[in-house]
Amino acid sequence: MENKGMAEQKKNLSSFIQEIKEIILSSRANAVRSVDFCRVQMYWQMGKRIFEEEQQGKERADYGSYLIKNLAKEIQPEFGSGFSYRQLAFCRQFYKTYPIMNAVRSQLNWTQYRLLIQIDNEDKGSYYEHEAVNNCWTARELERQVNSSLYERLLLSNDKESVLAVARKERITQ
Structure with missing residues (x-):
């Protein structure tokens, strides 16, 4: 006991x-x-x-x-x-x-x-600002997303959820 x-x-x-x-x-x-x-x-x-x-x-x-x-x-x-x-x-x-x-x-x-x-485009800057806050990106992560042209890839993509999943490391690119 x-x-x-x-x-x-x-x-x-x-x-x-x-x-x-x-x-x-x-x-x-x-x-x-x-x-x-x-x-x-x-x-x-x-x-x-x-x-x-x-x-x-x-x-x-x-x-x-x-x-x-x-x-x-x-x-x-x-x-x-x-x-x-x-x-x-x-x-x-x-x-x-x-x-x-x-x-x-x-x-x-x-x-x-x-x-x-x-960032010279106001919409692009606003997008990255919101994503950085919403996803708790570090400065390094924000820089990586900007340098990988996430915003432009999203604008061009038909499958935006897939691009976002890769950006959020929910999916690995092939």
Whole structure:
């Protein structure tokens, strides 16, 4: 009888420990997502300020590239390579692509947004954005899907479900 009680206690302890581990892992994952989204918000705000400063109420900027080059020269030594001319240009493009902050999805990170803003077709970009969120694609997976022309293959396909099944790794191509 005593052995049965001890076995039950061990089982309960093991279950308890597993539950605590899941809480820790979940919290860590949430913390990473939260930091990623704060970074996305920072780049959006920077893009907005760069765009506003360039435009100064005009339809086209007079000194856009100089502004970004000078800004990069000033802030990169203090804040690092994440603030290079190229990165700041991405910030501006990010704001131009997503001018409403509420349209920016917290499920996507900066690397994913950098991929999305480089897609020149609005429908195509929107498709990849929705698929990345709905399928929890990593940046690497999103890049793979864009490079494999999933959107174009779907548009050309008569069997869209089959193409999607391959994209979602539900089916292996022959």
